[in-house]
Amino acid sequence: MSNIKNIDKTYVASTYARFPVEIVSGKGSVVYDEQGKEYIDMGSGIGVTSFGIADTEWIGAVTNQLSKVQHMSNLYYTEPCATLAEILCKRTDMKKVFFANSGAEANECAIKVARKYAQEKKGSDYYTIITLEKSFHGRTLTTLAATGQDNFHKLFTPLTPGFVHTPANDINALENAVKSNKTAAIMIECIQGEGGVVALQKEFIKACALIAEREDILLIVDEVQTGNGRCGTLYSYMNFGITPDIVTTAKGIGGGLPLGAALLGEKVQDVLGFGDHGSTFGGNPISCAGAISIINRIDDKLLCEVKQKSKYIFEALENADGVESVSGMGLMIGIKTSKPAKDVVNKCIEGGVLCLTAKDKVRLLPALNIPQDVLERAIKIIKDACKED
Numbered sequence: 001m002s003n004i005k006n007i008d009k010t011y012v013a014s015t016y017a018r019f020p021v022e023i024v025s026g027k028g029s030v031v032y033d034e035q036g037k038e039y040i041d042m043g044s045g046i047g048v049t050s051f052g053i054a055d056t057e058w059i060g061a062v063t064n065q066l067s068k069v070q071h072m073s074n075l076y077y078t079e080p081c082a083t084l085a086e087i088l089c090k091r092t093d094m095k096k097v098f099f100a101n102s103g104a105e106a107n108e109c110a111i112k113v114a115r116k117y118a119q120e121k122k123g124s125d126y127y128t129i130i131t132l133e134k135s136f137h138g139r140t141l142t143t144l145a146a147t148g149q150d151n152f153h154k155l156f157t158p159l160t161p162g163f164v165h166t167p168a169n170d171i172n173a174l175e176n177a178v179k180s181n182k183t184a185a186i187m188i189e190c191i192q193g194e195g196g197v198v199a200l201q202k203e204f205i206k207a208c209a210l211i212a213e214r215e216d217i218l219l220i221v222d223e224v225q226t227g228n229g230r231c232g233t234l235y236s237y238m239n240f241g242i243t244p245d246i247v248t249t250a251k252g253i254g255g256g257l258p259l260g261a262a263l264l265g266e267k268v269q270d271v272l273g274f275g276d277h278g279s280t281f282g283g284n285p286i287s288c289a290g291a292i293s294i295i296n297r298i299d300d301k302l303l304c305e306v307k308q309k310s311k312y313i314f315e316a317l318e319n320a321d322g323v324e325s326v327s328g329m330g331l332m333i334g335i336k337t338s339k340p341a342k343d344v345v346n347k348c349i350e351g352g353v354l355c356l357t358a359k360d361k362v363r364l365l366p367a368l369n370i371p372q373d374v375l376e377r378a379i380k381i382i383k384d385a386c387k388e389d
């Protein structure tokens with residue numbers, strides 16, 4: 001084993017089952033290990049490097065800001081933070097943005113907003129947030145409580161109280177949960193990512209929005225993974241004809257630097273006042289400058305290409321040898337394989353492709369601008385890896 005792998009194993013907390021690959025450089029959708037072996041990157045750092053590795057325009061935006069001011073406290077104004085918030089609001093019809101550093105923190109903000117809104121309006125016992133089974137909302141103790149997967153909870157109890165999980169796509173169960181709890185919000189991912197790359201049914205998503213409206217509870221859509229062009233629209237909720245009260249995002253928005261955001265709709269735009277919430281690094285000028293270069297390039301042309309590439313991947317993999325089904329939306333794709341997903345991913349590594357897993361599936365989250373020829377090369381290798389031996 002290489003020196004770096006040994007040092008890492010000795011000194012870095014063992015929270016990640018790392019694949020035996022060390023990446024030292026890259027460009028676009030291609031990365032290289034320490035021996036110069038090339039890999040096509042079909043994971044983009046779990047949907048983070050939206051325009052690939054060392055993207056020229058993003059580097060320009062980031063380095064330009066780096067040489068001006070790298071950080072100021074949120075007690076002062078900085079241009080990238082204000083500009084990014086304006087762009088996000090204009091592109092979504094949301095009204096205000098709170099910036100954080102990660103997906104979990106964006107969700108923490110949404111949960112605080114929901115609690116304050118409900119408790120001011122209805123009373124201090126209105127705090128329950130309904131989330132879905134198989135959801136994933138983060139690793140802090142509160143977002144873990146929101147996460148509807150018991151295996152993440154074990155031995156970390158007591159978690160933050162006030163979360164109830166109902167089965168995805170079960171409108172009756174949702175109605176019952178809303179009736180039997182003093183509910184502040186419903187929180188969903190339109191396409192469950194860590195839960196296995198499964199899109200919720202459109203009727204269910206619409207029902208969430210209708211019930212929220214009817215009961216004056218908030219609809220929070222977690223777009224940490226699905227957002228920022230990933231699903232063929234700027235945010236995935238736009239595929240379903242709903243208007244959330246709060247949209248949270250992170251991962252792909254920063255193009256590779258830590259950034260999270262909670263986008264606040266009309267009802268909740270003024271819920272947070274001075275001192276109610278904060279973050280030292282939230283809205284960092286460098287992260288925001290990079291994010292502006294990302295969001296401004298997620299235009300109709302790029303989104304159309306995302307949809308075309310998605311169609312190509314579905315058609316190439318559906319009915320392929322060793323593939324049982326393909327799920328997801330846009331460039332967020334899950335492949336149920338006959339072989340264990342982990343074996344397929346290891347075979348892909350041998351062949352020079354980096355893929356992810358989600359539950360029992362192989363998961364693909366390539367850069368939004370992956371060139372068609374590179375994508376075709378990767379899919380060929382993935383198809384080979386799926387084949388029964």
Ligand SMILES: *Cc1c(COP(=O)(O)O)cnc(C)c1O
Pocket residue numbers: 101102103104105107136137138139189193194222223224225226250251
């Ligand atoms: C990754 C993810 C999170 C957590 O984001 P972090 O940046 O790791 O805190 C939350 N929700 C969803 C849907 C995610 O995919």
